[in-house]
Amino acid sequence: MIKLVLLCLLIIIALALVAGPGMRRMIAKLLGIRRR
Numbered sequence: 445m446i447k448l449v450l451l452c453l454l455i456i457i458a459l460a461l462v463a464g465p466g467m468r469r470m471i472a473k474l475l476g477i478r479r480r
Contacts, residue, residue: 460468
């Protein structure tokens with residue numbers, strides 16, 4: 445389970461780096477919702 449979550453996070457980070465600012469905002473919102 446934990447490995448799967450880390451893998452998903454790595455994929456999200458990779459997408460953020462490739463996609464740029466717009467995606468980073470969306471991901472920040474998703475992470476913000478998940479952390480709360």
